[in-house]
Amino acid sequence: MADKKNNKTSHENVDAAAQTDSLRSFGPEDRKIGALGYMTLWIGDGVNMGNMTLGASVVVAGIATLNIWQTMLAAFIAIGIISTLFALNDRVGYRTGIPYVSQLKISFGEKGTLISSLLRAVPAVIWYGIQSWIGGTALNEIFKIVSDGSFDNPAITFVILLIIQILLSMKGFESIKWVESVASVVLMGIIATVFVVLVKDHGQAVSDIWVNSEGSWGLPFFGYVMVFLGNYAAIFLSAADYSRELKTGYSDKKRGLLYFAPILIAYGSVIMVGAMLASATGYTNPALGLPALFDNLYIDIFISVFIVFGSIAVNMVANIVTPTYVIQLFTKLNYKISVTITGLLAMISFPWLLVQDSNAKGLDMFVLIYSAFLGPMVAIMIMEYYLLRKQKVDVDELYKKNGDFSGFNSAAIIAMLVSAGLAFIFVDLAWIIGFVSALILYPLITKFAFKGSKFKKGTIFEKN
Incomplete structure (x- = not known):
């Protein structure tokens, strides 16, 4: 992200945020992402182990809380609400070029923003650490297999993955767009492979346990709508951070489709595959369910690649940009330094403790x-x-x-x-x-x- 001043705000009586590279108001010349690149953000963000676990939670101990039609409808309603809220809340960022922390200032005031911005940034940093630890342990598994067991140090691979993400993030959304473009293809390819295996080899079990289940249209149904919706609550809150990067010329309806279509494809398919996986294997944890599908010594690499790419993709979209802007709001430092601080904070958030079953x-x-x-x-x-x-x-x-x-x-x-x-x-x-x-x-x-x-x-x- 270039360090340029907005012509409208480059005078003496401006807040320091207006002079900070990423917190100033973006003009048309600053917007580099088109429709396809924007959609890959949400495809890459939607395909990950956590979202698959949400789908798998529909089937517990061989009993489906929702059947296939109820699951599909709950997901469709949730994604429809997510897309609508995205399109509503992204408009101020799209029209004015201001980031989320400046949008907060409109409602909460300059000092109030210092408090309210932390409610989005602190959880994002913690999830940045958690996702990186999970991805780091998966990367460690890959190194173990490749080295025939001579390398086994998840702490080192955790740090390596964090450094990679910090370096990738330093170039801002140009880098994020590239990462998500690659990740979306790889991740959707993995999901398609799992879907084919499930239908081909476990279709009867999926049909008996999930498809033909009675399910529920009562409170559990609406509860899952909220669960599927809540998974995106933090992201569409900071919608302005993404929409200000989108090239001009897209109507509100078109922007709504730029959210709805990729989230439906990615998030919707992952939820469905998660439910199918739990039906076929009996595991609600995809990390256990995926190996049960294959009889292959290299399945660990398959799963680990999925986890690594999924962790990076989620972090690049959901857990790095907004807390970086919040750090800039507090410190007035440039984007690259703030990105580095965000990564260091994620490193010292003790994610290896937070992911333990006891916690x-x-x-x-x-x-x-x-x-x-x-x-x-x-x-x-x-x-x-x-x-x-x-x-x-x-x-x-x-x-x-x-x-x-x-x-x-x-x-x-x-x-x-x-x-x-x-x-x-x-x-x-x-x-x-x-x-x-x-x-x-x-x-x-x-x-x-x-x-x-x-x-x-x-x-x-x-x-x-």
């Missing part, structure tokens, strides 16, 4: 805690842009020192905290509860409370 419950609780805030946050951002500001944002004002967006927007912070609290009442539907609660609470609090707030300027409540 699984604590990790699940951590996921539930931070996820409860994501629904309210995206609701506040969407409500702010579409209802309160009627899709009008003064980008110059957004980057000014001590401007209209400095300080805290107490209305947004209160709405987020109250909605997150309500989300904990029923954790299985936490995301939707928090989302709907914030949609209602935020405009009400903005209208009736904090009457002297400068954050009402430029909104429909300005006169009040």
